[in-house]
Amino acid sequence: MYKDYQKHLSTILKEIKEAGLYKNERIIVSPQGAEIELNTGQKVLNFCANNYLGLSSNPDLIEAAKASLDDHGYGMSSVRFICGTTDLHKELEKKIADFFGTEDAILYAACFDANGGVFEPLLTEEDAIISDSLNHASIIDGVRLCKAHRYRYENADMEDLEKQLQLAQAQRFRIIVTDGVFSMDGNVAPLDKIVELANKYNSMVMVDESHSAGVVGKTGRGVTELYNIPGKVEIITGTLGKAFGGAIGGFTTGKKEIIEILRQRSRPYLFSNSIPPMVAAAGIRVIDMMTDTNALQDKLHWNSEYFISAMKKLGFDIKPTKSAICAVMLYDAKLSQDFALKLLDEGIYVTGFYYPVVPKGQARIRVQLSAAHEKEHLDKAVKAFGKIGKELGILK
Ligand SMILES: *Cc1c(COP(=O)(O)O)cnc(C)c1O
Numbered sequence: 001m002y003k004d005y006q007k008h009l010s011t012i013l014k015e016i017k018e019a020g021l022y023k024n025e026r027i028i029v030s031p032q033g034a035e036i037e038l039n040t041g042q043k044v045l046n047f048c049a050n051n052y053l054g055l056s057s058n059p060d061l062i063e064a065a066k067a068s069l070d071d072h073g074y075g076m077s078s079v080r081f082i083c084g085t086t087d088l089h090k091e092l093e094k095k096i097a098d099f100f101g102t103e104d105a106i107l108y109a110a111c112f113d114a115n116g117g118v119f120e121p122l123l124t125e126e127d128a129i130i131s132d133s134l135n136h137a138s139i140i141d142g143v144r145l146c147k148a149h150r151y152r153y154e155n156a157d158m159e160d161l162e163k164q165l166q167l168a169q170a171q172r173f174r175i176i177v178t179d180g181v182f183s184m185d186g187n188v189a190p191l192d193k194i195v196e197l198a199n200k201y202n203s204m205v206m207v208d209e210s211h212s213a214g215v216v217g218k219t220g221r222g223v224t225e226l227y228n229i230p231g232k233v234e235i236i237t238g239t240l241g242k243a244f245g246g247a248i249g250g251f252t253t254g255k256k257e258i259i260e261i262l263r264q265r266s267r268p269y270l271f272s273n274s275i276p277p278m279v280a281a282a283g284i285r286v287i288d289m290m291t292d293t294n295a296l297q298d299k300l301h302w303n304s305e306y307f308i309s310a311m312k313k314l315g316f317d318i319k320p321t322k323s324a325i326c327a328v329m330l331y332d333a334k335l336s337q338d339f340a341l342k343l344l345d346e347g348i349y350v351t352g353f354y355y356p357v358v359p360k361g362q363a364r365i366r367v368q369l370s371a372a373h374e375k376e377h378l379d380k381a382v383k384a385f386g387k388i389g390k391e392l393g394i395l396k
Helices: 001-019 059-072 085-102 111-115 137-144 158-170 193-202 255-267 277-292 295-314 333-345 377-391
Strands: 035-037 043-046 106-110 128-132 149-153 174-179 204-208 237-239 250-254 324-332 352-355 363-368
Touching: 043 377, 059 277, 085 106, 085 250, 085 277, 085 377, 106 111, 106 158, 106 255, 111 137, 111 237, 111 250, 128 137, 128 158, 128 352, 149 158, 158 174, 158 193, 174 193, 193 204, 250 255, 277 295, 277 324, 295 324, 324 333, 333 352
Parallel strands: 128 149, 128 174, 174 204, 204 237
Antiparallel strands: 035 043, 106 250, 237 250, 324 363, 352 363
């Protein structure tokens, strides 16, 4: 059998390559950070990591992880409800709930699992999920695993959301689901208006804070802080894999009965291994750091504003953003790839995105700012963007 199947796969792989959609991976040989070294020997400034607070290689986190290796060991070899729960897991869950001003929290191996395991235990065919069209793949997959009626509204479009909410009155319970920050544009979900509509149409709200936790809001508590509505949404999901140290792990936090049901019925929680104690220990340290001082959040906000306003001043077309994501619009797929390659030659590592990752004709370079960046890093990047922008005829 495999001979025929191999041919079949080879054809698909060839098609992917011919369409220019084959993903190659660059190999990093240094720790993750503002400056990284590739296996080619090239040292570059990294502007495409989710390392928003610059904690991926933070010495305090490494120390916390190392210490927990000594007193809690390496792996759990168990799911949570059999023998996979340590004091560190419980402490981290409490810290996450306190951080977001919610009632309880539950850890997963990834936010992909948190989103994959949140809908099916909570909603049935009698209920409705009303989902933003640009929600993350893990939300889309989670919704697919659940029997609830599905409604979809155009990205951040409140008129359309209202229409869908009216249709969803046919169901028993309703939940509106949105990313906090949409990763391709960097725009923030209008959560204040979403909560208003939820109240008007008797609905619950879930927000995925993966790109917004640690980033958005004065102290990094995400979009519920930005709109001053802490505790007003029923469910928040998020990741430990971005701003919060960047290792691995996800969580769902919110109303206590919801979390209690998830502990009983959520399949990725019941049938997948516990996160290692060192990840929980480092996660605790991250939240302590973010609570003790606002230095990293402030630096990230300063860096984002500085970079984005410098890029606008140069004449680049930047998508409106309230996050640490800066989409530099180029509109042409090939141009976005050429631009990114030339920037790499200048020592700036960014990624060009084009269809089908973004809509046709919406190709761009996505820049992600970090508290790890120093002003000279930002200046170097802006200068390189200016140089290549002129070379490729985008800037006058
Ligand atoms: C990154 C991301 C995820 C997945 O998080 P992991 O912990 O890496 O699985 C889920 N949702 C959103 C919105 C994300 O940006």
